[in-house]
Amino acid sequence: MNATSGFRTCQEEFACNDDGFFTFTSTEQKRVEDLVNEQVRRYSSKSNEAPVLNRQIHIDYVTKSLREVGKGYTGLDASRTWMCFWGLHSLNILGAVSSHQQKAEIIAFLKACQHPDGGYGGEVQGDNKVFGHTLQLIKILVD
Structure with a gap:
């Protein structure tokens, strides 16, 4: 995770912590966090290309x-x-x-x-x- 990101979900201290008790919900939460982090990395590496909000x-x-x-x-x-x-x-x-x-x-x-x-x-x-x-x-x- 990128600790310098402005998105709270991308900061390590706010990542999902299931304490080793895997549930469908915690697994999905981690999957969504990974998807968000991937998009944040994608756009933060390209300063000219920003996502467009319609x-x-x-x-x-x-x-x-x-x-x-x-x-x-x-x-x-x-x-x-x-x-x-x-x-x-x-x-x-x-x-x-x-x-x-x-x-x-x-x-x-x-x-x-x-x-x-x-x-x-x-x-x-x-x-x-x-x-x-x-x-x-x-x-x-x-x-």
Whole structure:
């Protein structure tokens, strides 16, 4: 790993440490770290060649994902509030400004996730026993 890299995942002190207990998850984490390190090395050795971020394509993808969950993600319905947070966070990082209509749709969705007994679920009519969903909604409102 390259300790001089600005990417935290490329620094040795932040590398995955499974303490010798190999799991599918730790193996995949190490594989992804290796792939990222390879790309960082590739571009850091060529100062003229930098990766291009197709900002508008990313903005369009995230905006669409805020409206609907793709077929491959239907198993994540209970995580819709989390996905909403990460989508809004991504748009913020990309410097995209949400329209009034988009904000109204998100607020309506989040209101629909409120459980009649209090708290919020991760989806419409979801279980309110997961405190993290309520915290995520607070974070969305603060941002």
